[in-house]
Amino acid sequence: MLPIPPLMLTTGPVPAYPEVLAALGSPVLYDYHPAFQIFYADVTEKLRQALRCDAAPVIMQGEAILGIEAAAGALISKNDVVLNLVSGAYGKRFAIWASRYGKEVIELAVPYDDVIDPQAIREVLRKRPDISVMALCHHDTPSGTLNPLGEIGAITAEHGAYLIVDAVSSFGGMNVHPQEAHADIFITSPSKCLGSTPGLSLIAMSDRAWAKIETNPDAPVNSFLSLLAWKDASEPGKPFPVTPSIGEIYALNAALDRYVEEGPENVWARHALTAAITRKGLFELGLPLWPKEEAFCSPTATVFKVPENISDVTLRDRLLHDHGILVSLGRGETAGKVLRVGHMGASAQPDFARQFIAALSGILSEPFSAD
Numbered sequence: 001m002l003p004i005p006p007l008m009l010t011t012g013p014v015p016a017y018p019e020v021l022a023a024l025g026s027p028v029l030y031d032y033h034p035a036f037q038i039f040y041a042d043v044t045e046k047l048r049q050a051l052r053c054d055a056a057p058v059i060m061q062g063e064a065i066l067g068i069e070a071a072a073g074a075l076i077s078k079n080d081v082v083l084n085l086v087s088g089a090y091g092k093r094f095a096i097w098a099s100r101y102g103k104e105v106i107e108l109a110v111p112y113d114d115v116i117d118p119q120a121i122r123e124v125l126r127k128r129p130d131i132s133v134m135a136l137c138h139h140d141t142p143s144g145t146l147n148p149l150g151e152i153g154a155i156t157a158e159h160g161a162y163l164i165v166d167a168v169s170s171f172g173g174m175n176v177h178p179q180e181a182h183a184d185i186f187i188t189s190p191s192k193c194l195g196s197t198p199g200l201s202l203i204a205m206s207d208r209a210w211a212k213i214e215t216n217p218d219a220p221v222n223s224f225l226s227l228l229a230w231k232d233a234s235e236p237g238k239p240f241p242v243t244p245s246i247g248e249i250y251a252l253n254a255a256l257d258r259y260v261e262e263g264p265e266n267v268w269a270r271h272a273l274t275a276a277i278t279r280k281g282l283f284e285l286g287l288p289l290w291p292k293e294e295a296f297c298s299p300t301a302t303v304f305k306v307p308e309n310i311s312d313v314t315l316r317d318r319l320l321h322d323h324g325i326l327v328s329l330g331r332g333e334t335a336g337k338v339l340r341v342g343h344m345g346a347s348a349q350p351d352f353a354r355q356f357i358a359a360l361s362g363i364l365s366e367p368f369s370a371d
């Protein structure tokens with residue numbers, strides 16, 4: 001038996017909504033049953049509406065890193081010069097795939113408590129007009145920082161480059177959509193702000209991205225990594241490249257229904273308020289945020305520095321064992337220095353932020369809290 005989960009204020013995976021858990025209990029339907037094919041097309045259409053994009057999005061049957069790696073493989077050819085914008089661990093990691101498929105990767109990096117400055121991108125593009133693809137992680141989750149995607153998208157479009165955006169931990173928790181941001185490939189996940197389970201990559205595509213991919217001789221085919229293989233998968237009657245993750249599709253459907261029923265604006269407001277209460281509480285406790293400026297903070301996760309008299313692991317363990325609250329440790333650059341509190345999907349509740357701050361305040365006010 002699995003233990004009863006604590007209050008999970010983690011940064012993904014996150015607790016799933018009750019409707020999602022109920023949907024996971026639905027009977028497994030054969031993927032070639034016409035009813036499943038219609039259902040799959042319907043879920044794809046709901047996702048398209050949630051993403052507010054024109055072309056049918058692609059659902060790849062694996063956790064969001066699959067979608068990110070597949071996007072790199074499909075879009076980037078051996079003629080492409082890629083500008084990789086790095087403000088954290090996920091942005092940095094994209095270079096592995098960009099350099100596998102591209103001609104050259106140029107990195108524009110800032111310290112991981114900072115965000116990308118659009119002006120700096122303009123300078124790089126002036127020196128390197130041959131840049132043809134740009135990649136950005138919108139919310140680099142280990143840092144809790146949010147890059148100015150709107151401005152970056154506009155600059156990319158002006159330059160005529162293609163833009164790949166990792167919006168895994170921002171989409172669904174704030175007002176961000178691929179077309180508005182001029183993203184050509186925009187990858188997100190059901191297991192962050194949509195409050196479903198991990199196991200799928202949700203990918204919005206622009207028409208020009210499809211056109212480039214279809215003429216890219218290096219784009220993976222006959223491979224689990226092939227984005228192209230899923231292009232028309234939502235058209236009833238077309239075979240699926242592999243068996244879809246049936247249960248995850250049911251779960252996604254329930255998460256999308258919930259998103260629409262609550263109203264996206266209300267969902268975003270709930271995320272923003274939860275984050276604001278968390279930041280205010282930390283400020284009152286004298287705990288500094290990891291991001292250099294409060295304006296850089298994501299509404300979907302709050303990253304703060306752990307005080308010197310207690311280790312990150314001890315504080316995390318005390319929150320879990322004494323208060324039943326589970327938060328995430330830092331990763332990479334932020335490892336050992338911070339704790340990370342998720343406000344994603346079902347965990348984006350103002351009351352959870354208040355509970356978390358009360359628990360933290362209790363632990364830090366005890367004389368024996370020091371290691």
Ligand SMILES: *Cc1c(COP(=O)(O)O)cnc(C)c1O
Pocket residue numbers: 012063064065090137139140141166168169189192
């Ligand atoms: C969660 C997340 C992903 C998915 O990657 P995992 O490490 O497998 O969870 C990708 N990008 C970002 C920014 C994420 O937060």
